[in-house]
Amino acid sequence: MGSMFVFLILIIILSLLSIFLNNIIYIVLSLIGLFFNLAFIYMSLDLEFLGIVQLMVNMGGVVVLILFSILLTDQEKNPKLLKKNKKNYLLATIATSFFLFIIMKSIPEHTLKEKVEIPLTVLTKYLITNFLLSFELASFVLLGVLILAVTLVRGVKS
């Protein structure tokens, strides 16, 4: 469990960095580190499928897409893309606490106490039967995040 805490602390640091850094390329670098650590958290929990998907989709696809869209930006004209004011922090806190609340509510209690092994076949079966709607919703939210990232990176037209 000791190594787990290292990963967790790294995840927190990297996710904070990916918000507060100013250079977009460095933000993407911290995102890469974040995805990597997440994948290893999954793998150390014996959830290889989730870990591999994390690596494959986020590292191989999303990060390269974001890197491409960064190339389209004009970084010298807009060095600070995000204006940091108190309103943003307030919104971020509310969104985070809401997200945490949903996550804590949605996790079944016994899974927190004991280790549950999920074989790949069972996982895929559940993915297309019971959890199809939530799966689709999650992908929809991710798509929204992608579009948001692209629009954020594009900057403001003068």
Place this chain on the structure above:
Amino acid sequence: MDQGLIPFYKIIADYIKISFVPLAIIFSTIFLLLLFLIGALGTYAERKISADIQKRLGPNRVGPFGLFQFIADALKMILKQNLMPKGVNSFLFFIAPLFAFLTITFSILVLPFSDTIFLIDFSMSAYFLVAISSLMGIGIFLGGYASGSTWGLLGGVRGACQMISYEVPLVISLFSITILSGETSLQGINHAQSGMPFYWFIFHNPFSFISFFIFFICIMAETNRAPFDLPESESELVSGFHTEYSGMKYAFFAISEFSQVFVVSLVASVLFLGGYNLPLNFFDGVLKNILQLITLFLKTGTLYFFIIVFRWTLPRLKADQLITLSWKYLTPIAIFCLVGSTCWMVFFNGKSLWEVCLFF
């Protein structure tokens, strides 16, 4: 671990009754060093074979047959000055070769060399290799971007573009192998075949035969080998994404490129060419493992040889031809093969072509 295979370091640890953790660390370091040695020998093989093809001599001064040329090269790399050109983003410039290096470090983890000679094996390890190889693309892109030169940037963008487009047919042809074997780990796929050539997955059915060639083309593109060496095309982009690199930083890129060629040809021989399975199971114990290692290395070496020969025979594709080949030809054919393999498994009850012919 479905086959109950135990890695050799655990056996040794059991034998001398200590924890296997320090042994695992020591042996993974040794494996990594050996992989680098193979990568370095790859540069020698490349020079010799290309010289043979073009009626030249190749390295022949340092040591017997110029065999120590790679050591001289490595020494030269280490002693060279680490240049940092003007306009370079120094942090990214430093970190990009490490990404390429990380790819090799992770891929050594899951490679199966024989029944007991491997480091770890988990389900999805075949997909882990593909997932981790995208790090190489990020490294190439960052290297090109950080260089602050037009050549570097063009090479980096081409590299990233090429890698994400060729990953698609690569993964699809891997899917068809998963359907044939019902396994997602490299050891499992290896044990789903057996030693005789007609039990290999390449000859399982006509669709997997096509799949192998798609996979082979895709691994050449993934490792930036000619005819797909657009990221570093010497005749147009000076040296592409590593134009500005010199000394040890360049060595990191070069060594990970050559080691990755070895890694992918090993994976191709495990997936399609029967892996390390021996045709006849007469032996047991250490001898069996050594023979398996030799079998695997022969197959890998053959593929490696062909990759080198292709580099020195075929002309480079244009950038648009490269993308067209991936999206218009390889991806549809790979999907067709995937559907074909699935239908074959349904209609012939999972029997291979050989077994079907024997039945009729």
